[in-house]
Amino acid sequence: MSSNPPTARRVALVSALTLVGLVAAVVCGLAIGPTSIATAKIIGDVVSHVGIGHSSLSPLQSTVIWQLRAPRLVLGLLAGAMLAVAGGTYQGVFRNPLADPYLLGVAAGAGLGATFAIVDIGGGLNTPTWTPLLAFAGAMVAVAFTWGVGGRGLHSNAATLILAGVAVSALLTSMQTFLQQQSSSNSIARVYIWLLGSLASASWRSVWLVFPYVILCTAICVLSGRALDVMSVGEDESRSLGLPVRRVRFIVIAASSLGTAAIVSAVGLIGFVGIIVPHIVRLLVGTSYRRILPISVVFGAAFLVFADTLARTVMAPSELPLGVVTAAIGAPVFVIILSLRRRMVR
Amino acid sequence: MKVVFQDAATSVADALSQIRQLGRLTGHVARADSLASFMNTYIKADIASVPKHPNKKITVYYEIGTNPYYSLTSKTFVGSLMKSLGLVNIADADSTTADAGYPELSSEYIVSANPKLIFLADSVKASSLAKRPGFSKVSAVANHNVIELNADIASRWGPRLGVLMYQLASEVKKVLHESKLWK
Structure with missing residues (x-):
C-alpha cells in the first residue's frame, strides 16, 4: 500500500493518537447514555472506588454506571479488540485483504447455533442461557469442520482452507435459513436482531465468560506478528527461511477462531470491525504485522465502543443494531483514509 | 361473502362497541348487549375501586x-x-x-x-x-x-x-x- 515504510516517529504518533482515542472512547462509553449523568460525578464515583473522595451519585445512577454501562463498555472493548486483531491475523495468514474473522465459518456456525436456541423447535430450551452456548459450539464446530474439509488439517494450504470455509458457511447458512423458515415471525425477528449484533445484554457475567479467551487469543495473535511478516513473502519462501508454516497457521487460526467464537457467542455477529480496522491501521503504519496487530487491538476496542455509544444514543431509548453502526461509520472512514493515502503516495 | 374488518380497539368503549357489532352481525343482539353492559359495569367498578391518588405517582x-x-x-x-x-x-x-x-x-x-x-x-x-x-x-x-x-x-x-x-x-x-x- 505504502511505497515507503513509515518512520518510527509516525508509528509512535499513530500509536499515541490511538491510545488517546481509546481513553476518549472509555470516557464516552461511561458518560454518555439515555440517562443524563454529569461526567464529573461519574469520575468522582470512579475515583471514590479507589478510596479517594466520596461519590455523589444516587444509588440508581450508580447502578446505571456499574451494572449497565461499565460491563457494556468492557465487553465492547474486548469484542472490538478481538475482532480487529483476528481480522488482521486472518488477512496475514491467508495473505488475503478480504479475509475477516468469519472467513472459516465462525459466523455461519454461530448463527446456526443461535438460531437453534432461539427457534427452539422441540421446546424446553432456556433461550437466554442456550443462545450463547450453542452459538459458541456452532462456531467451533464450523471451524473444525472447515479445517477437516480443507485439506486434512496440517497438510492444507491457505487457498483450500478459504474455499472450504466458503462451502461450510454456505451449508450451515442454508440449515439456518431452513430453521428460520420453520419458525414463527417472532422467532425470525429475534434471530435477525441477534445476527445484527448488540452489546445491549452485556453483563459482568458475560464479560468474565469471554475474558480469558480474548486475553489468551489476542496475545497469541499479537505475538504472531513476526511470523506473519515472514509468511507475507509466500509459503515456500517462508519454509526456506525456516518457518514452520503449517504449525504457525494452525496456531494462529485456532487462536483467532476461538477468540472470535467467544465474542460472537456473547454479542452476536458484528460485521466490518475485523476487516476495516486492520486495513485502516495498515494504511497508517505500513504493512508489518508487528505494528498492525497491536495497534489494531487498541484501535478496534476504541472503534467498537464509539460505535456502541452511537448505537445506544442516536435513537435513545431504543437502540440501533451495532452492526449497522459499525458499517455506517467504518465504510466512509475507510474510503476517506484510502483516498488521502492515494494522494500522499502520488 | 360479506367481510367485516375490526381494527385493534384503542379504548374500553371501542372494545364494547365491537362486541355489540359482532352481536348484530351474528344475530345475537340481546346477548351481545348484555355482555357489553355487564363488562362495562364490571370495568367501571374496578376503576372506581381504586382510590384517587394524586399525591402518589405510580x-x-x-x-x-x-x-x-x-x-x-x-x-x-x-x-x-x-x-x-x-x-x-x-x-x-x-x-x-x-x-x-x-x-x-x-x-x-x-x-x-x-x-x-x-x-x-x-x-x-x-x-x-x-x-x-x-x-x-x-x-x-x-x-x-x-x-x-x-x-x-x-x-x-x-x-x-x-x-x-x-x-x-x-x-x-x-x-x-x-x-x-x-x-
Whole structure:
C-alpha cells in the first residue's frame, strides 16, 4: 500500500493518537447514555472506588454506571479488540485483504447455533442461557469442520482452507435459513436482531465468560506478528527461511477462531470491525504485522465502543443494531483514509 | 361473502362497541348487549375501586417483549386501561409516531425510570427480572411488585377483558397500600 515504510516517529504518533482515542472512547462509553449523568460525578464515583473522595451519585445512577454501562463498555472493548486483531491475523495468514474473522465459518456456525436456541423447535430450551452456548459450539464446530474439509488439517494450504470455509458457511447458512423458515415471525425477528449484533445484554457475567479467551487469543495473535511478516513473502519462501508454516497457521487460526467464537457467542455477529480496522491501521503504519496487530487491538476496542455509544444514543431509548453502526461509520472512514493515502503516495 | 374488518380497539368503549357489532352481525343482539353492559359495569367498578391518588405517582412498565425490551404507551388499548387507573406509563415519554404506541426501550431507560409496578405480558417469569443487569435495584423488583399476566388475556380485548382489569386494579391498590413506598 505504502511505497515507503513509515518512520518510527509516525508509528509512535499513530500509536499515541490511538491510545488517546481509546481513553476518549472509555470516557464516552461511561458518560454518555439515555440517562443524563454529569461526567464529573461519574469520575468522582470512579475515583471514590479507589478510596479517594466520596461519590455523589444516587444509588440508581450508580447502578446505571456499574451494572449497565461499565460491563457494556468492557465487553465492547474486548469484542472490538478481538475482532480487529483476528481480522488482521486472518488477512496475514491467508495473505488475503478480504479475509475477516468469519472467513472459516465462525459466523455461519454461530448463527446456526443461535438460531437453534432461539427457534427452539422441540421446546424446553432456556433461550437466554442456550443462545450463547450453542452459538459458541456452532462456531467451533464450523471451524473444525472447515479445517477437516480443507485439506486434512496440517497438510492444507491457505487457498483450500478459504474455499472450504466458503462451502461450510454456505451449508450451515442454508440449515439456518431452513430453521428460520420453520419458525414463527417472532422467532425470525429475534434471530435477525441477534445476527445484527448488540452489546445491549452485556453483563459482568458475560464479560468474565469471554475474558480469558480474548486475553489468551489476542496475545497469541499479537505475538504472531513476526511470523506473519515472514509468511507475507509466500509459503515456500517462508519454509526456506525456516518457518514452520503449517504449525504457525494452525496456531494462529485456532487462536483467532476461538477468540472470535467467544465474542460472537456473547454479542452476536458484528460485521466490518475485523476487516476495516486492520486495513485502516495498515494504511497508517505500513504493512508489518508487528505494528498492525497491536495497534489494531487498541484501535478496534476504541472503534467498537464509539460505535456502541452511537448505537445506544442516536435513537435513545431504543437502540440501533451495532452492526449497522459499525458499517455506517467504518465504510466512509475507510474510503476517506484510502483516498488521502492515494494522494500522499502520488 | 360479506367481510367485516375490526381494527385493534384503542379504548374500553371501542372494545364494547365491537362486541355489540359482532352481536348484530351474528344475530345475537340481546346477548351481545348484555355482555357489553355487564363488562362495562364490571370495568367501571374496578376503576372506581381504586382510590384517587394524586399525591402518589405510580410509575408502571408494561413489558410485551424482551431482547430488546418492548412496551406500550397510553395510546394503546392496554395502555388506556392503566391510564384509567391513574398509572404513569414510563413508555409515554419515549413514544414516537413511528412505533405506533409500542416503543422499544433500553434497559438503562427502564432502570433509570425506576417503575414502582411492572407487568409482564410475554410469559416471562417475575423471578427472572432480578437477574437482569441493574434491575434488582428497580423499585418494582426490589419490592416484589412485578406481576405476571396471562399473555392470552392481556393481548386480547374480548369478554375476558374484565379479568385483566380486575388484576390491574388489584395490583394498583396493593401498591397504594404499601406504606414503605410512600414515606
